[in-house]
Every structure is written in C-alpha cells, then in structure tokens.
Amino acid sequence: MTTRAVETWTLEPLVKFVKEAGARLVLVMTSAGQVLAQHGFSRAVDVMSAAALGAAIMASTDEMARQLRQPPFAALNHQGERHGIFLAGSGNRTRPAGGARRLRSRCFVARSGPVIL
Numbered sequence: 001m002t003t004r005a006v007e008t009w010t011l012e013p014l015v016k017f018v019k020e021a022g023a024r025l026v027l028v029m030t031s032a033g034q035v036l037a038q039h040g041f042s043r044a045v046d047v048m049s050a051a052a053l054g055a056a057i058m059a060s061t062d063e064m065a066r067q068l069r070q071p072p073f074a075a076l077n078h079q080g081e082r083h084g085i086f087l088a089g090s091g092n093r094t095r096p097a098g099g100a101r102r103l104r105s106r107c108f109v110a111r112s113g114p115v116i117l
Helices: 008-021 044-067
Strands: 003-005 025-030 035-039 075-079 083-094 102-112
Touching (some): 003 008, 008 035, 025 044, 044 075, 044 083
Antiparallel strands (some): 003 035, 025 035, 025 102, 075 083, 083 102
16 A cells, blocks of 8 residues: 655654554545645545545535534544545644644545444
C-alpha cells in the first residue's frame, strides 16, 4: 500500500494510525478538502474524489448540528456489510515545524470489517 504526505510532519502519525487501526484507505485533509496525507489510494482521481466527498459530508453535518443548536459532531460512522467509513474532525492543531500555522483537519478512513468507536 502506498502512503504519501504533502505535509511531511503528518507521515509518522499517519503510518502509526494505519497500523493501529488496520485501515485500508486514509485521507488526512483540511476542512476545505485539501489533502495533507493519504494511504492506500492508487489513483490521484480517487484521492480528489474522496477528499471532496469527505469535505462535503463534514460540512453538511456541521450545518445540521448548527441548525440543531448543537456543537459540531465529533465523528461520523457509516457501516456497510463489508466495509465502513469513519470521518472525524481533529480540531485545531498547530503544525510542529515551520511556524505556528493553524489548521483544521479532517480524517477519512475506510476499513474492511467493523469500525468500533
């Protein structure tokens, strides 16, 4: 499986997460859908599609929470018979190297088998 990172500081935590979670596909991206790192995708078009869909799903659920006067949902889990999708916001993080740039990232994970929260 291929693991790539645009932001090099994301590579080590991503590899660790993939091993611990047993994830097949992972995207680490900003809330706007900008990909910071990915694992398991073989084609760039698949990465772009998943990032756009993940960002849209998280934006729509953030709006639903706002309409319900609730804080944003911490995570979303869609479980199918054989595969599941888990989407979660990581909140505001400070990039450890290269200054104090703040970013809000999202994680899209597709796994084989059940996802346990």
